[in-house]
Amino acid sequence: MQNFQIQTPTNLIFGKSTQHQIGGLLKPHAKKVLLHYGGGTVKKIGLYDDTKKSLIAAGLDFVELGGVVPNPRLSLVYEGIELCKKEGVDYILAIGGGSAIDSAKAIAIGVCYDGDVWDIYDEKAPIKKALPVATILTIPAAGSEMSLSSVITNEKLGRKYGTSSDLIRPAISIVNPEYFTNLPTSQLGYGVSDIISHIFERYFTNTVNCDITDGMCEAILKTVMKNALIAHAEPTNYEAWSEIGLGGIIAHNNWLGIGRVQDWASHGMEHELSAYNDVAHGAGLAVLTPAWMKYVYKDNINMFVQFAVNVMGVEGSFRDPEAVVLEGISRLEDFYKKIGLKLSLAELDIPESAFEEMAKKATGEFFGKETGIGNFKRLMWQDVVEIYKLCK
Amino acid sequence: MQNFQIQTPTNLIFGKSTQHQIGGLLKPHAKKVLLHYGGGTVKKIGLYDDTKKSLIAAGLDFVELGGVVPNPRLSLVYEGIELCKKEGVDYILAIGGGSAIDSAKAIAIGVCYDGDVWDIYDEKAPIKKALPVATILTIPAAGSEMSLSSVITNEKLGRKYGTSSDLIRPAISIVNPEYFTNLPTSQLGYGVSDIISHIFERYFTNTVNCDITDGMCEAILKTVMKNALIAHAEPTNYEAWSEIGLGGIIAHNNWLGIGRVQDWASHGMEHELSAYNDVAHGAGLAVLTPAWMKYVYKDNINMFVQFAVNVMGVEGSFRDPEAVVLEGISRLEDFYKKIGLKLSLAELDIPESAFEEMAKKATGEFFGKETGIGNFKRLMWQDVVEIYKLCK
Numbered sequence: 001m002q003n004f005q006i007q008t009p010t011n012l013i014f015g016k017s018t019q020h021q022i023g024g025l026l027k028p029h030a031k032k033v034l035l036h037y038g039g040g041t042v043k044k045i046g047l048y049d050d051t052k053k054s055l056i057a058a059g060l061d062f063v064e065l066g067g068v069v070p071n072p073r074l075s076l077v078y079e080g081i082e083l084c085k086k087e088g089v090d091y092i093l094a095i096g097g098g099s100a101i102d103s104a105k106a107i108a109i110g111v112c113y114d115g116d117v118w119d120i121y122d123e124k125a126p127i128k129k130a131l132p133v134a135t136i137l138t139i140p141a142a143g144s145e146m147s148l149s150s151v152i153t154n155e156k157l158g159r160k161y162g163t164s165s166d167l168i169r170p171a172i173s174i175v176n177p178e179y180f181t182n183l184p185t186s187q188l189g190y191g192v193s194d195i196i197s198h199i200f201e202r203y204f205t206n207t208v209n210c211d212i213t214d215g216m217c218e219a220i221l222k223t224v225m226k227n228a229l230i231a232h233a234e235p236t237n238y239e240a241w242s243e244i245g246l247g248g249i250i251a252h253n254n255w256l257g258i259g260r261v262q263d264w265a266s267h268g269m270e271h272e273l274s275a276y277n278d279v280a281h282g283a284g285l286a287v288l289t290p291a292w293m294k295y296v297y298k299d300n301i302n303m304f305v306q307f308a309v310n311v312m313g314v315e316g317s318f319r320d321p322e323a324v325v326l327e328g329i330s331r332l333e334d335f336y337k338k339i340g341l342k343l344s345l346a347e348l349d350i351p352e353s354a355f356e357e358m359a360k361k362a363t364g365e366f367f368g369k370e371t372g373i374g375n376f377k378r379l380m381w382q383d384v385v386e387i388y389k390l391c392k
Numbered sequence: 393m394q395n396f397q398i399q400t401p402t403n404l405i406f407g408k409s410t411q412h413q414i415g416g417l418l419k420p421h422a423k424k425v426l427l428h429y430g431g432g433t434v435k436k437i438g439l440y441d442d443t444k445k446s447l448i449a450a451g452l453d454f455v456e457l458g459g460v461v462p463n464p465r466l467s468l469v470y471e472g473i474e475l476c477k478k479e480g481v482d483y484i485l486a487i488g489g490g491s492a493i494d495s496a497k498a499i500a501i502g503v504c505y506d507g508d509v510w511d512i513y514d515e516k517a518p519i520k521k522a523l524p525v526a527t528i529l530t531i532p533a534a535g536s537e538m539s540l541s542s543v544i545t546n547e548k549l550g551r552k553y554g555t556s557s558d559l560i561r562p563a564i565s566i567v568n569p570e571y572f573t574n575l576p577t578s579q580l581g582y583g584v585s586d587i588i589s590h591i592f593e594r595y596f597t598n599t600v601n602c603d604i605t606d607g608m609c610e611a612i613l614k615t616v617m618k619n620a621l622i623a624h625a626e627p628t629n630y631e632a633w634s635e636i637g638l639g640g641i642i643a644h645n646n647w648l649g650i651g652r653v654q655d656w657a658s659h660g661m662e663h664e665l666s667a668y669n670d671v672a673h674g675a676g677l678a679v680l681t682p683a684w685m686k687y688v689y690k691d692n693i694n695m696f697v698q699f700a701v702n703v704m705g706v707e708g709s710f711r712d713p714e715a716v717v718l719e720g721i722s723r724l725e726d727f728y729k730k731i732g733l734k735l736s737l738a739e740l741d742i743p744e745s746a747f748e749e750m751a752k753k754a755t756g757e758f759f760g761k762e763t764g765i766g767n768f769k770r771l772m773w774q775d776v777v778e779i780y781k782l783c784k
Binding site: 001002003004005006007008009010011012013014015016018209211212213215216218219220222223226227239242243246247250255258259 | 397402406612650
């Protein structure tokens, strides 16, 4: 186990009807709130009205900015920053999924930064300050409700970059799994794929003596998979969605990643799919993850045997470790299929002709600074092309 | 899963040589620090000197109060409160085990409370304010380094009571497992028994649909048990102690208890042993836990089958669930024995003649308000006597 530091101060409120608490929770901390959201969903499910009622009942002043889309856009972030500065907003409240929350975090950073907020995502400047952010979650997936990261798409440049800082961990997050029971079927697959990937990025490591975090990763992976199948068969099952929702929070608040070197290559490779063709993040991850596994497992086959046995339940003969690993990966692919996910880039309309440029962007080569991605096995752009080919 | 709220803002710094960071970590938040500790151990292991050096290097003003003993005493708490008020202390730093930390929390509460701090432990007044507390941990056991609770012994009244509030979660905790490798052999058993009990108090529940927290409990129980045996055979094994130390933190920061009704009968019954005969808390828990299990398992046998199979590794025929459960409990007793723990009250010098009074104190009957203890099965004083008899 490596030395580590962690601080997760988010006040998490979880369960039925919890959205009504938002006004009272914000009141001691906020003078003027930006209510930030996407499109019609929060209105359709009643959350928009409930939130406004609660803010008004608490006597809180607020302004609104809707229009967040999946893979949230920099242009709307700029608009939010302008609005907050003009209106003297001191607290951002995102209601929606990871996109609304990531957009809110970007606005929270931008309001406190004198230059162009994209500088921060482009690693040209650090985050020194941010407005506090609260969230009411409607989709379990991104984990942004308790994480320290935000991912924004610069639609003009065709780039999707993330930034991280303890300063953008939400101060308050309300998670009511009742909302999850209203999601379209495709969102179950996308969300679960993202949650699983957040765990995989931490789980697959060459760091040894991480039994506590190994065990927690495995327990949560198994539980999320089990309950994803239940929720897929029975979309209104509140209890199954509660397990997925809680799993999604812990998957990305970094308690599973402490003391171990994390990977993050799959996320890096996926961001290029989303930037290229606006692919749903979870859809891209489900295609790339098994391909990544097939490309890297030989570098530390014992880690993948552990995955196959402890997570995917492979049993019987272990005299051929490679067969055990491949059976584990195959079972993961079957699971993705069962919850409605695709397993090839072609099905996501990403042609082979795009592979090289996406790979070079993912590893930095395209921008003249090839750093590579991933820590389980460091991948250069040629490696990434091979992985894209494995799932073309 | 039940609705829940959790907030764990402790800044946790974990690993080798981390004690040297304390001055820098406190500097932005503290003007004058009370350095609070027990006896010779922190001096012998060099922590006392390292801490003072770090505080001085950071230019921090501080006063000292040593003398904390296991089952920390109210009289020293009073002394600490006086000292802090006289010296204008605004931050308490505990270096040591759970006793030093619990004592520090009591002082932190008492400085901000106008009446007798025992009122708060006696549930006559709520905690409304407390000074911030930082900790450097030397014994993994109590989990007080990230928990919201403190337990103090009123030696005049012969009572050991606890109090809880988010206001007494430590703001900063440093955990360096190197210190654990210096512990006397008996401390391994006491510490591990306490950690395991913190998980059991949350794990054994009649709440259903808690797969995420069930799985995390089971993973951490198995890991702590495995590494306890390693550390028992090889007391200087840093990696094994790291697993135990991290397990101890998560066991009691309440992430394992969210969304489920918790029990806490065993802790209640044990506090009477410590109050009666100054028994080490972990020693008392190891005696009581298997007896509690034998007394309550029939009330929800499936929960105990799950424990026997998922934690204690019982396999084979499940056609006699009771046999599965009893085998699980028997394996737990074997584990306790292997790490040097006793399994009877007689070995802790608690005579049968004391059972009735201890039981009546534990359930409140002695004080004219019999509330009972525990939630897995509510126990009245007669039940507690039966449990004491099962391990007499």
